[in-house]
Amino acid sequence: MTKRDTRQSIIEQASELFYQKGYNLTGINEVIAEAGIAKATLYSHFKSKEDLCLAYLEHRHEAFMEKIKEFCEGKPKGAKQIIAIIEFLQPFYDSKEFNGCWCIRMVAELPKENKKVKAMIRKQKAGFLAFIQQLIEDNMPDKKPKEQKQLARRTYLLYESAVAESHLHGEDWPIHESLKMLKEICQ
Amino acid sequence: MTKRDTRQSIIEQASELFYQKGYNLTGINEVIAEAGIAKATLYSHFKSKEDLCLAYLEHRHEAFMEKIKEFCEGKPKGAKQIIAIIEFLQPFYDSKEFNGCWCIRMVAELPKENKKVKAMIRKQKAGFLAFIQQLIEDNMPDKKPKEQKQLARRTYLLYESAVAESHLHGEDWPIHESLKMLKEICQ
Amino acid sequence: MTKRDTRQSIIEQASELFYQKGYNLTGINEVIAEAGIAKATLYSHFKSKEDLCLAYLEHRHEAFMEKIKEFCEGKPKGAKQIIAIIEFLQPFYDSKEFNGCWCIRMVAELPKENKKVKAMIRKQKAGFLAFIQQLIEDNMPDKKPKEQKQLARRTYLLYESAVAESHLHGEDWPIHESLKMLKEICQ
């Protein structure tokens, strides 16, 4: 196993655990047990748990962006691609791994003074918002820039609500309702 | 100090700490230090930290419902009272104590298997949703029940998004944008 | 066992270990094993290993000052009491617990930036020097203050050399030689 493989394996195990159990409730010991490595090995790849946390967030974000991009771009050109953003949530919610939004959950666990992780989360969410805006610009080129920006923000807010609330309630009506609203404002 | 006073004092201190620092990052020791009591005294009032957690959530919820009710009912009858729900957020966001939604943050910190606390959170959010629905029924009696229910859900989702996202980004545009959307769908 | 007893017992075990094995080479685990207590118990008495270190130094210093005072004051008035300071070393060296000067050894183990412990050590050595000076003032009242101060410093330096070098070489000639020098300058 190469160094890169080991690193990747650590990130994957940590990703699973951090997302399912929560960051603070997951001990380094569990991560290494799952990854089948020694503690010092982990610390030769990541200088601290926080460092691993950043890698975890990056890993999730990249995988997420890739999947949602693919999903949206697979839809017919036009409003359908925007609407797809929230449609994307249903299969995610239905999967047994669904446990809400990793960003919102991580923010909830962070001490107020942790700037580094918070900064990364904000950057990622800003990236997601930028992706939505780009999608709108590409699919609704006739809208005025100001309207495009507004629609992007609204889509984003509805998406976030749908994830967080379907998770909190353990029901998927927030996804349906957000979807309906989005469809209405996309006309 | 009566037994009731002691209990109340514990809850208040815990409330402050759990909300500001996070539940898992707040130790029992900090709570008793702030409350000025002995450890065993705390455990004579609450059988576990989880028990205190439930009391904390109840305390927050009651205070919140009281305040938002008062705020909304202080507005002129009609759509204005519905819109007030999200307007309520701006001063909260501006206050230095603002630290997002305690329910969403608590859900993020819980182990998946903790049913008790999750149940209470769901009950509270359901209560909040019921309050919104009641407000709509009172202020928009002409709407059909189905429409009322839908508007309630949408208002709720926009509210939740506004809190969570203004907290996450440290900016208040999510509040403004949610508010605009709400105004549009309230017409 | 009262709280005071437990604390005292921890200090005594730590004192033994820190002095015999060295501070950095003695783990908290060994201290608690010897003291027969749980780790958290130790940390309820001392907020850190450094805190225990300070208590250890204080413990050693107090016991030392008491013993050397008694030893010196047991000698006939006059130069004999001064000379006794270094004579005191011989039985200490002969005892199987002898392991040099705890202050010099602790200074050697400290990171440069540790001001707190270094300050305590300096204060203790200054206290020891002050004791010597007082002994000289009491026993050699005819000497000029300046000479008294000088003799105190010299006695101190010879004492320190005798401890450190007898320890380093594992031989007691440094004690004998220091003693001879002291006798000569005491005349």
Added chain:
Amino acid sequence: MTKRDTRQSIIEQASELFYQKGYNLTGINEVIAEAGIAKATLYSHFKSKEDLCLAYLEHRHEAFMEKIKEFCEGKPKGAKQIIAIIEFLQPFYDSKEFNGCWCIRMVAELPKENKKVKAMIRKQKAGFLAFIQQLIEDNMPDKKPKEQKQLARRTYLLYESAVAESHLHGEDWPIHESLKMLKEICQ
């Protein structure tokens, strides 16, 4: 870089670190980082940290003996050369690298059972004492052998005290006072 160069470079970096930070507080990782080599490379040159410790002591001792010899022999023949031994300390103390006596500090960090390193330190100190004695024999040939030996030991003890105590107190009066004593007994 030849094998010898690598080895020398390791020793030099270790020497700096061990002396400034202390032996136990210096990790192997710091040494290899400073030397710019891989961990396994270090272990191909030195079979253990203890082995490197021995090389470090040798390195310090040789450099020290060379410098002090040169310093003393640069003085006019006679008592001046003996006195120079302690005069040598003042510029050393004034330099920003001064951190006490490496031997005394190393002895303080060793486990009691470490014979090997302790033996080397004793040998070195014996060598230093022998150098002093030789210097006395050369410069005070009229003294009886017994007196020469005694003066050597006294000079040695005063030197050691001066180093250790100026280091401990962070003041140079121990050097001045030792120097004065030495001058008096050199007459």
Added chain:
DNA sequence: AATGAATGAGCGTTCATTCAT
């Protein structure tokens, strides 16, 4: 001859909880 990756054992510290008084 030199390396990068891995390790077991141990570090100092904190946690929620219990119990004799």
Added chain:
DNA sequence: CATGAATGAACGCTCATTCAT
């Protein structure tokens, strides 16, 4: 009814050392 003292288990992290390449 309230307390001070104690605890077992787990925490995140670092150490000197080894080995396949």
